[in-house]
Amino acid sequence: MELQKVCRGLAPAWSDYLRDWDRTLRGGNYPETTRYIYLLAAAQLGRFLIDVVDQLDSHDAADDPCEVKRGHVEEFQAWMVRTRSASTALNKHKGLQQFFKWLVEEEDLERSPMDRVKQPKTEQKLIPILGDDDTAKILATCRGKDFLSLRDEAIIRVFYNTGARLSEVAGLQLDDTDLGNDSLLFHGKGMKDRRVRFGPRTGRALSKYLRMRARRRAASTPALWLPEKGEVPLSSNGVKIMLRRRGLLAGVADVHAHRWRHNFAHEWKLAGGDTGDLMMVLGWASDDMPRRYGASAAAERAQLMHARLRIGERV
Structure with missing residues (x-):
């Protein structure tokens, strides 16, 4: 996994935090696929706050992860549901939970903005068996x-x-x-x-x-x-x-x-x-x-x- 590609287009504070988080994940022996999923979710939120929120003018953009509020995340999830799918939005929700939990552990945040953000509801599709x-x-x-x-x-x-x-x-x-x-x-x-x-x-x-x-x-x-x-x-x-x-x-x-x-x-x-x-x-x-x-x-x-x-x- 190339961290530079994941962080492309992010504000410097976002890139720095993701670099440090990746070090923590590697130190915890997280599989590369898990690290990629987690880091990508945070990076996509960071890019969303630059590319989309500024255009919508619905919230102030957060150039630093520590500035992210509940409303930012809810806007991001709604955008993911609209442009991707509810299951993708749920995947990002879980990744962001881990990211902001880490920021709280690092004592850079007192409380995670995810605490009151509800998980996107997804349709429970039945996967047909292959008999x-x-x-x-x-x-x-x-x-x-x-x-x-x-x-x-x-x-x-x-x-x-x-x-x-x-x-x-x-x-x-x-x-x-x-x-x-x-x-x-x-x-x-x-x-x-x-x-x-x-x-x-x-x-x-x-x-x-x-x-x-x-x-x-x-x-x-x-x-x-x-x-x-x-x-x-x-x-x-x-x-x-x-x-x-x-x-x-x-x-x-x-x-x-x-x-x-x-x-x-x-x-x-x-x-x-x-x-x-x-x-x-x-x-x-x-x-x-x-x-x-x-x-x-x-x-x-x-x-x-x-x-x-x-x-x-x-x-």
Whole structure:
């Protein structure tokens, strides 16, 4: 992450504070993606106060973060909702909470301007699961014996079989794969590692890929997923693009990793699996997550349970 790019166009006081905050975040061993999200939210607020608020003349611009008031943030959130989306505005709200909390800890502010700013309400969209039929169609596009077919099938089966996050699968290292015990070591959010087992079909796909991988020029690269050409490992964005491409080839719309994560939660609940165990397998810390995931198929589970119980039909 280049801090200079994030701070481009900001008043000097904003740039100085973001530089110092980034040092604190790095000292706290925050992941680069988290640092970027936090810093970008603060930088966008700073630019908004220069580029937009001055034009609207609704508040005095704040050339220093310590001059930011509740009204500034509310104007910024409303602008984000209007020009981006409510979910983006919520993302910025959370980043700004952390920024102004840090300013209070630094004793540059007595009270955060975020204290009375309400979170933007967002629509709870149900993410459709990616079930067996659609997954079979996608896997059918990987039937070749070439390197890309073997690699892509292995990646897709890992998503389907484990419900892991995009960043977790993309970030797998060669040493994270244990074919002797049929398991993968995922490096989850908050630097929380967990080991998850995989089934025979996923194991076979991984084995075939690893045999082909061993013959590649970049075989000594620590990252598990190698590119078709060159030596730069496949990134999260590269995996995302691959899934979209395989979806188009299969005629399946909107293919992305999180749909398999929702499907995993749905299948687990449908089989009567324990919620606590599901949280461990998927790397969740909040009790709210099991309710959110698989919610798009909750009606199906309810109907199946209704049919099984035969309520009102036993007499």
